[in-house]
Amino acid sequence: MDEPTWVDVSAPYLTARAAxxxxxxxxxxxxQGRKGTQRLREVVQVVPPEDVARALDLPxxxxxxxxxxxxxxxxxxxxxxxxxYPLAIAGGTPxxxxxxxxxxxxxxxxxxxxxxxxxxxxxxTRPATAEERELLELGEDQWVLVLMRTAMAEDGxxxxxxxxxxxxxxRRLSYELSL
Numbered sequence: 001m002d003e004p005t006w007v008d009v010s011a012p013y014l015t016a017r018a019a020x021x022x023x024x025x026x027x028x029x030x031x032q033g034r035k036g037t038q039r040l041r042e043v044v045q046v047v048p049p050e051d052v053a054r055a056l057d058l059p060x061x062x063x064x065x066x067x068x069x070x071x072x073x074x075x076x077x078x079x080x081x082x083x084x085y086p087l088a089i090a091g092g093t094p095x096x097x098x099x100x101x102x103x104x105x106x107x108x109x110x111x112x113x114x115x116x117x118x119x120x121x122x123x124x125t126r127p128a129t130a131e132e133r134e135l136l137e138l139g140e141d142q143w144v145l146v147l148m149r150t151a152m153a154e155d156g157x158x159x160x161x162x163x164x165x166x167x168x169x170x171r172r173l174s175y176e177l178s179l
Contacts, residue, residue: 023038023100023103023104025037025038025071029073034073034074035072035073035074035075036071036072036073037071037072037075038069038070038071038072038081039069039070039072040067040068040069040098040099040100041068041069041070042066042067042068042098043065043066043067043068043095043096043097043098043099044065044066045063045064045065045066045087045096046063046064046066047061047062047063047064048064048066048084048161051148052064052084052148052161052163055120055148055150055158055161056084056086056150056158056161057157057158058086062086062087063087064084064085064086064087064090065084065085065087065090065091065095065096066082066083066084066085067082067083067085067095067101067105068080068081068082069081069082069083070135076137077135077136077137077167078136078166078167079136079164079165079166079167080132080135080136080164080165080166081162081163081164081165082162082163082164082165083105083160083161083162084160084161084162084163085105085159085160086158086159089109089112089114089159093108093112094108095108105160109151109153109159109160113153114153114157114159115153115154116151116152116153116159116160117152117153117154118151118152118156119149119150119151119152120149120150120152121147121148121149121150121175122147122148123145123146123147123148123173124145124146124148125143125144125145125146125168126143126144126146127141127142127143127144128142128143128144128165132144132165136165136167138167143168144165144166144167144168145165145166145167145168145171146163146164146165146166147162147163147164147166147173148161148162148163148164149161149162149163149164
């Protein structure tokens with residue numbers, strides 16, 4: 001039997017969660033009859049890659065907080081998600097702590113008055129790196145789908161950049177826009 005296609009819609013991952021609600025990944029996978037879990041690999045301050053610094057509108061060399069997670073779908077590694085936050089926003093908040101964030105990052109950002117209101121997403125493909133092949137359990141010549149999402153607050157200032165490196169098999173990205 002073929003596994004069902006995973007349909008990925010961005011909006012739930014950018015919305016603050018109410019107290020007691022599961023995280024968006026767990027909730028969205030359950031709605032499709034699947035099991036979604038995640039493992040926090042690390043939370044550190046780093047100098048981000050140039051494209052991330054540019055998306056966050058930061059000078060080259062400015063440090064950020066990055067939260068690195070592995071997302072699992074039905075107990076198999078499915079996506080690597082690195083979420084970057086300007087230090088001016090994340091420093092001293094749960095986003096900078098090496099633990100799961102209650103309600104997820106959108107909830108913390110909303111509590112800080114920096115709730116995402118606009119997003120920009122760029123999607124590309126490329127061969128998987130050796131580390132990605134290991135973490136995602138991919139074969140030697142497999143490619144990955146990379147989605148770079150920039151979330152901006154009401155005033156247009158970038159508050160988060162997430163780089164999601166995805167297993168492309170049986171995946172569909174779905175977008176609905178209001179103009």
